[in-house]
Amino acid sequence: MVRELKEVEGIIFKRQKYHDADLLAKIITEKNGIFTMLAHGALKPKSKLGAALLNFSYGTYVVYFSGHGLSTLRTYKNVEQFDGLYDDLIKNAYASFILDLVDHAFMEYQNLGKYYDLTKFALQKIASxxxxxxxxxxxxxxxxxxxxxxxxxxxxxxxxxxxxxxxxxxxxxxxxxxxxxxxxxxxxxxxxxxxxxxxxxxxxxxxxxxxxxxxxxxxxxxxxxxxxxxxxxxxxxxxxxxxxxxxxxxx
Structure with missing residues (x-):
């Protein structure tokens, strides 16, 4: 399979442990839809990837992009969090529901168009x-x-x-x-x-x-x-x- 190395802007909204020290992180992106990234070694103590893959993190992720199935995270830059969503139970619940709803509305890697902006707008408003x-x-x-x-x-x-x-x-x-x-x-x-x-x-x-x-x-x-x-x-x-x-x- 030929994979393209590309930068994607997106929001992390689901993550789970994979094998001993790897993570699977689901991301909603501006131009490349919703897909899952494999982050090798993200759970190792010295790895910085884990912190960049917390739920409600957003920024630029450098990915070996597959177009279907798993893509692989290489690194990241300029990653932040929507302040207040992670620690506030009510805000977290609403934000999680919105992201879950968007996830079910689209096929994997399907371009979201205006709905990415709608999602980001919603999270920003709830966080504020x-x-x-x-x-x-x-x-x-x-x-x-x-x-x-x-x-x-x-x-x-x-x-x-x-x-x-x-x-x-x-x-x-x-x-x-x-x-x-x-x-x-x-x-x-x-x-x-x-x-x-x-x-x-x-x-x-x-x-x-x-x-x-x-x-x-x-x-x-x-x-x-x-x-x-x-x-x-x-x-x-x-x-x-x-x-x-x-x-x-x-x-």
């Missing part, structure tokens, strides 16, 4: 103290298209109306205007403000959404709505999501 629940909801809504489930939130899926009162219909794959509510008795029955939040965090560029603030009851309702959308259209069960839900029960 922005409401992690709201940032996670933004990611979940904007990631639907990557899963092949892109709802119509610009206008009513039946008549094209883009102003007025709306509700979300999973059966119809998007929003219904009030005069077409009757077409789906199982629509979500969301309040107008809740639908407005879903539309906003789906349609607006994510870099404009970092300071969005909503009250706790609306946020809880949109969380439940997004959970239902994922459950009924994608149906993935992630341990990181289960852990988040358990933490919310502890609140």
């Amino acid at each position: 103290g922005t409401d992690p629940e709201m940032i996670t909801q933004i990611v979940q809504m904007q990631l639907l298209a990557a899963f092949g489930v892109e709802p119509e939130l610009r206008h009513c899926v039946i008549c094209g109306q883009d102003q007025g009162e709306f509700d979300y219909s999973i059966k119809n794959g998007g929003i219904l205007c009030k005069k077409h509510f009757y077409t789906d008795p199982d629509r979500m029955h969301l309040k107008p403000k809740e639908v407005a939040v879903l539309r906003t965090i789906f349609l607006l560029p994510f870099e404009r959404l970092g300071s969005i603030k909503i009250n706790s009851s609306t946020k809880k309702a949109t969380r439940k709505a997004i959970d239902r959308i994922y459950q009924d259209t994608i149906d993935i069960n992630l341990k990181t999501k289960k852990f988040l839900d358990e933490l919310k029960l502890m609140d």
